[in-house]
Amino acid sequence: xxxxxxxxxxxxxxxxxxxxxxxxxxxxxxxxxxxxxxxxxxxxxxxxxxxxxxxxxxxxxxxxxxxxxxxxxxxxxxxxxxxxxxxxxxxxxxxxxxxxxxxxxxxxxxxxxxxxxxxxxxxxxxxxxxxxxxxxxxxxxxxxxxxxxxxxxxxxxxxxxxxxxxxxxxxxxxxxxxxxxxxxxxxxxxxxxxxxxxxxxxxxxxxxxxxxxxxxxxxxxxxxxxxxxxxxxxxxxxxxxxxxxxxxxxxxxxx
Numbered sequence: 001x002x003x004x005x006x007x008x009x010x011x012x013x014x015x016x017x018x019x020x021x022x023x024x025x026x027x028x029x030x031x032x033x034x035x036x037x038x039x040x041x042x043x044x045x046x047x048x049x050x051x052x053x054x055x056x057x058x059x060x061x062x063x064x065x066x067x068x069x070x071x072x073x074x075x076x077x078x079x080x081x082x083x084x085x086x087x088x089x090x091x092x093x094x095x096x097x098x099x100x101x102x103x104x105x106x107x108x109x110x111x112x113x114x115x116x117x118x119x120x121x122x123x124x125x126x127x128x129x130x131x132x133x134x135x136x137x138x139x140x141x142x143x144x145x146x147x148x149x150x151x152x153x154x155x156x157x158x159x160x161x162x163x164x165x166x167x168x169x170x171x172x173x174x175x176x177x178x179x180x181x182x183x184x185x186x187x188x189x190x191x192x193x194x195x196x197x198x199x200x201x202x203x204x205x206x207x208x209x210x211x212x213x214x215x216x217x218x219x220x221x222x223x224x225x226x227x228x229x230x231x232x233x234x235x236x237x238x239x240x241x242x243x244x245x246x247x248x249x250x251x252x253x254x255x
Contacts, residue, residue: 025061079108
């Protein structure tokens with residue numbers, strides 16, 4: 001794909017999995033269900049009940065991949081708006097600044113960088129007589145990123161009101177840059193906690209495996225009696241609740 005190839009079908013708030021990804025994520029989901037069924041029930045019927053959750057795993061993972069792509073786009077946009085603001089401060093119009101910024105952004109993110117292709121596409125659309133307001137609004141709608149939508153809205157209002165465009169864009173770029181930077185710093189600070197969370201999620205299964213290896217038959221009553229199955233079901237519910245709470249604790253947003 002060339003630098004000016006228009007990403008017309010690209011909507012960053014939607015993600016399409018390739019057939020190979022569907023297969024891999026489905027196997028991962030079913031494998032996780034098999035692990036849970038073995039650890040808590042040792043029963044094929046339990047696996048059959050849990051299997052549909054495994055089949056739904058690709059849909060959940062698709063949302064996660066979409067979120068990661070939007071985070072990457074947001075990170076690139078943090079630099080892109082600073083480049084735009086600097087070019088406008090040097091006397092460029094927004095229309096010319098979009099075109100000129102492509103070369104600088106390509107040096108940072110490569111020709112296939114998301115923002116490089118988007119800015120190249122927007123510059124091309126402007127040459128085809130679209131307005132800067134139209135291409136920015138379209139980008140904001142397709143991105144699904146709040147900061148991009150805010151930037152587009154401020155630019156459209158400033159353009160229509162005839163205010164000091166350079167000063168407005170500089171203030172807006174700095175404000176959005178600071179917000180994105182705070183979010184990135186939070187993600188960096190919580191990275192170790194996220195790794196610890198993954199270890200803790202695996203710990204119950206590792207403990208069960210260790211006991212099975214060192215003391216075979218120790219858990220037999222938990223899988224063969226009604227009381228034991230009820231206790232294991234309660235343990236599974238507690239584990240699921242702990243997993244959900246840990247995800248919510250680490251899901252920190254910057255408003």
